[in-house]
Amino acid sequence: MLRIMLFTWKRLFRDKTNTFWILLFPIVLGSLFQIAFGNFGESENMSVIPVACVMEQTESDETFTKILKQLSSGEDAFLRVTECTDTQARKMLSKKEVVGILYSGNPVRLSVSENMKTQKIQQSILKTFVDRYNMQQAVFYETMQNAPQKLNDMMQTLQQDISYNPDVSLSRHPEQSPFTQYFFNLLAMACLFTSVGGILVACHNQPNLSDLAKRVAIAPTHKPIAIIAELLAVTIYEFILNSIGFLYVSFVLRIQLADRMPLTLLTMFVGCCVGVSLGFFIGCFGHGEQSAKQGTVFAVTMPLCFLSGLMIAEVGIMIENHAPIINRINPAMLLTDSFYRLSQYDNLNRYYTNMVTLIGLTILFNLMAFFMTRRKTYAEL
Amino acid sequence: MQNFKTFFQISKKYIKTCVIYFVIFLILMIAMTHLTATEKTSKFTADTVDFTVIDKDHTQASQALIDYLSKKHHFVSFDSEDMDSIKDNMYFQMIQYVIMIPEGYEEQLKDGKYEDIITHSMRTDSAAGYFFNQDIDSYFQALSLYHTAGTSLENALNQTEEVLTEIQKNKVEVLTFEKSNNGTNPSGYYFQYFAYILIAFMLESMAPILSAFQKRDLAARISCSSMRPRQRSIGIGSGAIAFSVILWVLIVFAGLITGQYRMDTPQTILYMAGNSFIYLLVIVTLTLCVASFHLGGHSLSLVSNVIGLGSSFLCGVFVPLWLLSDNVTQIARFLPTYWYIKNNNMLAGFNGEAFVLGNYLQNIGLQLLFAVTFLTVYFVIHIRRQLKLSDI
Numbered sequence: 001m002l003r004i005m006l007f008t009w010k011r012l013f014r015d016k017t018n019t020f021w022i023l024l025f026p027i028v029l030g031s032l033f034q035i036a037f038g039n040f041g042e043s044e045n046m047s048v049i050p051v052a053c054v055m056e057q058t059e060s061d062e063t064f065t066k067i068l069k070q071l072s073s074g075e076d077a078f079l080r081v082t083e084c085t086d087t088q089a090r091k092m093l094s095k096k097e098v099v100g101i102l103y104s105g106n107p108v109r110l111s112v113s114e115n116m117k118t119q120k121i122q123q124s125i126l127k128t129f130v131d132r133y134n135m136q137q138a139v140f141y142e143t144m145q146n147a148p149q150k151l152n153d154m155m156q157t158l159q160q161d162i163s164y165n166p167d168v169s170l171s172r173h174p175e176q177s178p179f180t181q182y183f184f185n186l187l188a189m190a191c192l193f194t195s196v197g198g199i200l201v202a203c204h205n206q207p208n209l210s211d212l213a214k215r216v217a218i219a220p221t222h223k224p225i226a227i228i229a230e231l232l233a234v235t236i237y238e239f240i241l242n243s244i245g246f247l248y249v250s251f252v253l254r255i256q257l258a259d260r261m262p263l264t265l266l267t268m269f270v271g272c273c274v275g276v277s278l279g280f281f282i283g284c285f286g287h288g289e290q291s292a293k294q295g296t297v298f299a300v301t302m303p304l305c306f307l308s309g310l311m312i313a314e315v316g317i318m319i320e321n322h323a324p325i326i327n328r329i330n331p332a333m334l335l336t337d338s339f340y341r342l343s344q345y346d347n348l349n350r351y352y353t354n355m356v357t358l359i360g361l362t363i364l365f366n367l368m369a370f371f372m373t374r375r376k377t378y379a380e381l
Numbered sequence: 382m383q384n385f386k387t388f389f390q391i392s393k394k395y396i397k398t399c400v401i402y403f404v405i406f407l408i409l410m411i412a413m414t415h416l417t418a419t420e421k422t423s424k425f426t427a428d429t430v431d432f433t434v435i436d437k438d439h440t441q442a443s444q445a446l447i448d449y450l451s452k453k454h455h456f457v458s459f460d461s462e463d464m465d466s467i468k469d470n471m472y473f474q475m476i477q478y479v480i481m482i483p484e485g486y487e488e489q490l491k492d493g494k495y496e497d498i499i500t501h502s503m504r505t506d507s508a509a510g511y512f513f514n515q516d517i518d519s520y521f522q523a524l525s526l527y528h529t530a531g532t533s534l535e536n537a538l539n540q541t542e543e544v545l546t547e548i549q550k551n552k553v554e555v556l557t558f559e560k561s562n563n564g565t566n567p568s569g570y571y572f573q574y575f576a577y578i579l580i581a582f583m584l585e586s587m588a589p590i591l592s593a594f595q596k597r598d599l600a601a602r603i604s605c606s607s608m609r610p611r612q613r614s615i616g617i618g619s620g621a622i623a624f625s626v627i628l629w630v631l632i633v634f635a636g637l638i639t640g641q642y643r644m645d646t647p648q649t650i651l652y653m654a655g656n657s658f659i660y661l662l663v664i665v666t667l668t669l670c671v672a673s674f675h676l677g678g679h680s681l682s683l684v685s686n687v688i689g690l691g692s693s694f695l696c697g698v699f700v701p702l703w704l705l706s707d708n709v710t711q712i713a714r715f716l717p718t719y720w721y722i723k724n725n726n727m728l729a730g731f732n733g734e735a736f737v738l739g740n741y742l743q744n745i746g747l748q749l750l751f752a753v754t755f756l757t758v759y760f761v762i763h764i765r766r767q768l769k770l771s772d773i
Contacts, residue, residue, distance in 0.1 A: 018680055022679075024687075028687050032687075036695050093558070094556075094558040109554065111555075118732045124512055128515040132515060132522075135522070136526075140526075142540075150530045153529045154526050164521040165497075167501060167502065178472060181473065182694075193679075298682050309473070311690075311693075312413060317473035344472060
């Protein structure tokens, strides 16, 4: 058995192009993800918002100007105000020099441009500011009419710096970027792409598909043992290559995956097992050529990765909310979810359930594949 | 012409795989379009935040807070015991904000103890949580002001809701300076995902056909013919273009049948289709280059994913271009997908930009430059290889 494993490793290592690309795949794609998401949302940050202000000569102009001055001065200023006429303000808005126009008065009004959809967050922040200002103005106006003696107390309440609603994080790593999930998906995809290794094992045991298989078929070795040895060798080989990619993602790109290293590596290994056995199962179907079977594997794994949220992040959780059974049997989602559980949860019950399901799938794929390969005879080759 | 025919003879061998890829990628493309096209709104509305509440007080006061926030934002209901589900939904962006109302909330309000009266958990990466915080602060500020004015809690709750509802009636004026598409039509998303699907499909299905020409025996047979190297390359190249044009027609036609263009003018669709056709030429030439390296099936899958997914994430196919940082867009400029997506964004009105024919043609020109570059690389590789073979 060891001898077969050794020869399999030799054969795999000689295929330099494949080895090179399996090794490089998570590294290159991980680096590209890091470039794309490294400063993600930078344009969405709450930096200073340029705004034009038109004074409509009302009673409340003085208070409004005072507040705008407060909000646009100092280090933590959130507005940059340009006071101007309506025509000038509209011109500035059309040239996208400001995000919105504030009109003083009771209530204060806001105008934004439909041609600045990329600044929607900043527009929303302005709207929230305007609403809050109008609320304070309305409450004071109402009190002035009903209970003017309380105005001073209200002023004091308003000036108190009270935190009503402090932040209490629910996750294990609240600082972790949510885009880390794309890296989980990437590692899951790398694990599932090992299915091509399973195809190789299947084709090397079908004498109508390769010369090597013809030689293997006439050898006196017990067939199941030979296949198990080859499957094991391929799994270990692919696991080592994928682990290098994982280490690169963890330590070079600094994606938070390494704080439960043994369990993460176990997940990678189980992922490679399920990938190879899936490939072996598909490879044992029919008498198609190796390239056609490789194509089939890709056609199967890509939709699985899509359903786990590789292209659109929300897909996985949408399925979880509406048809969770799909997530329980989709190996790509089981792997992605396992990496996510390891990174975000203290309680690992669901992680262990995922692992058991993946091992179950591995056994199922292998049993079905073995069932298809047994008692195959060839009248002529 | 002989190489052109040979191309289609070889492609017959791969027809089953091509059909499987085509069906799967088309389903993915339509699914992605459907998932993303239904989320957006056309006119300006202050961003609504998807939130949930873990209410342990279950009183009139706690319900009043939930009712007020639900009017402005989108309340998502969960079984409050299932914290795992809430955490997962927040991590995967289905909700952005969780409010926790503790037991004794109403009593605290009656006593005028507003400090840390509730707690929350929100996604740290998005500004959406910031203005949700502002809304909650406005609510408690109004409540505390009424309380200070001597109003009873029940009346204060009612008055707060009234005043905040009244303020919501003060609508934001939306000015339109340039007429643009509304950014919600499925056609824009359909052609956006075309960018990824095309790379993945072409590299997976056409590259193996082209690689067959690199096989030693076939290459040697072709090289000993009387044809000039350039003629041979043109023959293969024309076959690849004809193959991809058939594919392009099928995809555009599939969009028509599945109703992706129902909300657009024929002119917009023509511009989108024109943009995608030029992009098709770029990807054909890229495939010719990649196939020249004679990669095996597995390597080809990995390379196609690296190119397809990598360029899609960098150039705004899967995430909007304007959310990427400036550094990323500077890098993306060196990729053809960026210029394709820029045109598509403009036509679909994703960023509110109006259609300008000059900009459209400029982006088309830049894509063509990429096509010429890839084609030059292909000719250089191909001719050098032919010369090498003729030396044998």
